[in-house]
Amino acid sequence: MALTIKEVEHVALLARLELNADEKQTFAEQMGTILDYANRLNELDTDGIEPLSHILPVFNVLRDDEVKPGSPREEILSNAPLLEDQQYKVPKII
Amino acid sequence: MSKEFETVIGLEVHAELKTATKAFCSCTTTFGAEPNTQVCPVCSGFPGMLPVLNRKMVELAIRTGIALNSEIPEICKFDRKNYFYPDLPKAYQISQYDLPICQGGFLDIDVDGEQKRIGITRAHLEEDAGKLVHQGDITTTPFSLVDLNRSGVPLLEIVSEPEMRSAREARAYMEKLRSILLFAGVSDCKMQEGSLRCDANVSVRPVGQKEFGTRTETKNLNSFRSLERAIEYEVRRQIEAIEDGEKIVQETRTWDEEKQQTRSMRSKEEAHDYRYFPEPDLSPLKISREWIAAIASNMPxxxxxxxxxxxxxxxxxxxxxxxxxxxxxxxxxxxxxxxxxxxxxxxxxxxxxxxxxxxxxxxxxxxxxxxxxxxxxxxxxxxxxxxxxxxxxxxxxxxxxxxxxxxxxxxxxKGMALISDEATLISLIDGIIRNNTKVMEDYRNGKEKAFGFFVGQIMKVSKGQANPAVVNKLLKERLSQ
Incomplete structure (x- = not known):
């Protein structure tokens, strides 16, 4: 079942996406199809099955608290679209 | 006025854990370095990087849980909290949602000689964001600068029950919590460096009402004094608003230290929707009872x-x-x-x-x-x-x-030593007696007060440095001769 346009607008706002009317319509249908597919899981009987918190049976992957050098600053900042005083320069947000 | 209202306060405290490295990478956590010199692809949020959990961070959280009388569940896991902000390079914060590392607990505070137990709801692990620096005048500058040195530093967020009833109780809770974290050795708790931060959830309700009033969350409380003052201000503001027939809006507010008032930070036209989901890049934690016992046995x-x-x-x-x-x-x-x-x-x-x-x-x-x-x-x-x-x-x-x-x-x-030398004091005393024979006669005739006069004179002449005990003894002797 297709999502409502309002639902699409809400998700788009959370994702900071600007959609035109056609795109909203397209995504309402496509996202509806995706949710319908995922909803098939609800048809399964999961009584008595522990909820899964991770897809692999792996626990306690831990690292010792030992400092290793990070990356050189020039290298780490080399992808920044805007820089000033060795910092990322971004539009002001209050 | 305030007699008719009851204040309800809950605190969310973020404590920076005392690790050498960040939560999910091996960058150092040292405070005060040049911007962006303690960063790597993991804590800068580069695509495809994988976090690996710091063992020390987990152990410090368990230690805190023991100190706060919390339950440490056998399984805990990490979740992603999704939101966009320039200080959050991944556009999500790794945190814990439904299975935090510490559940429940309490601490006792003292206010006005009475002890009160304040419940702790939970404590969960998460990573800190970077630091936003506003350039120049905040109202006119179009840009902010981002320093990611702090990004990924391990935090423990400790959430209290809404069980405090005054700004003083909130302060006492914060002071007690700080002392516990310091004694347990889990955090430096330097409020001015931001390694201990506090948000206050405050609401008021008519005395006798069961339901809570609408609460506001006040941020930017970086000292005990601002915590206390911000709560006092917020309580006054809410009571006045209610008495004027206004509705309290659930919102985030910030404490303005200069103006000594709280002000609204963001409007909630779009309610927060963090879309938490389990962090697939980190395995869950199984915390054995032996592990907890080992940590408990090393508790300071x-x-x-x-x-x-x-x-x-x-x-x-x-x-x-x-x-x-x-x-x-x-x-x-x-x-x-x-x-x-x-x-x-x-x-x-x-x-x-x-x-x-x-x-x-x-x-x-x-x-x-x-x-x-x-x-x-x-x-x-x-x-x-x-x-x-x-x-x-x-x-x-x-x-x-x-x-x-x-x-x-x-x-x-400073030449402040007391003069206790008897010969010195005797010559001083005798001189004063000689110059005040009339007062000496009065004393000998039973006027006790005259004794005080001599002590005063001796102190004056010696600039307060005559040893009082020795003066008393010698003066009695000399006056009765």
Missing amino acids: ELPVQARRRLVEEYALPEYDAAIITLSPDYLEFFDQCISIYNDAKIVSNWMMSELNRLLNQNNMEISDCRLKPADLAQLLKLIDDGSISGKMAKTVFEEMFKSGKKPELIIKE
Whole structure:
């Protein structure tokens, strides 16, 4: 079942996406199809099955608290679209 | 007015955990470095990077849980909290949602001589964001700068039950929590450096009403004083609004230290929707009971135990013991002092009055202080053996606090030593008696008050440095001759 346009607008706002009317319509249908597919899981009987918190049976992957050098600053900042005083320069947000 | 309303406060405290490296990468956590010099692809949010959990971070959280009487569940996991903000390079924060590392717990606070138990809801692990620096004038500049040194630093967020009923209780809770974290050695708790931060959820309701009122969340409380004042302000604001027939809006507010008021930070046209989901890049944690027991067996002395020790071993009043155990450095100072000078109550009095006054005046921690505990002990001995008066000792103490010099040296430099030498005092006394034969006659005729006159004169002439005990003894002898 297709999502409502309002639902699409809400998700788009959370994702900071600007959609035109056609795109909203397209995504309402496509996202509806995706949710319908995922909803098939609800048809399964999961009584008595522990909820899964991770897809692999792996626990306690831990690292010792030992400092290793990070990356050189020039290298780490080399992808920044805007820089000033060795910092990322971004539009002001209050 | 406020009699008809009850205040309800819950606190969310973020404590930076005392690890050498960040939560999910091996970058250092040292404070105060040049911007963006303690970063790597993981904490800068580069695509495809994988986080690996710091064992120490987990152990410090478990230690905190034990200290706060929490339950440590056998399984806990991490989740992604999704939101966009320039200081959050991944556009999600790794946090814990439904299975936090500490569940429940409590701590006891003292307010007005009464003890009150405040419940703890939970404590969960998460990573800190970077730092946003606004350029120039915040209202006109179009840009902000981002420093990611702090990004990924491990935090423990400790959430209290809404069980505090006044700003003072909230402050007492915060002070107690800080002392527990300090004693447990899990955080530096430097509020001015941001390693201990606090958000206050405040609401008011008519006395007798069961349901909570609408609450606001106030951020940017980086000292005990601003915490207390912000809550007082917020309570007043909410009561006035309600009495004017307005509705309280659930919102985030910030404390403006300069204006001493809270103001609205963001409107909630779009309610927060963090879309939490399990972090697929981190495995869940299985915390064995053996692991917890091993951590518990290495627990340092906690405030509650230290306090009992002070009361039982030194017979200190509960009030003194509570103050001395507010920080481990403070207790250490006391313990060192008492190992040299064994009157605990006197040491405690000096710490609570003179030392505290100077620390507060100079906005200092005891660890920044140049005064050594052994020197306070020495000063107290000098008072006892009559080398210096109690009043002068306060002046000496101030100088010790300022310069870190030894008390004997200050007394010598300032010529403050008491004159106890009998020959010197006798010639002084005899001179004064000779010049006041009339008063001497009065005394001999039974006018007791005349004795005080002579003491006053001796003190005046000796500039307060005559040893009072010796003066009393000698004066009696000379007057009756």
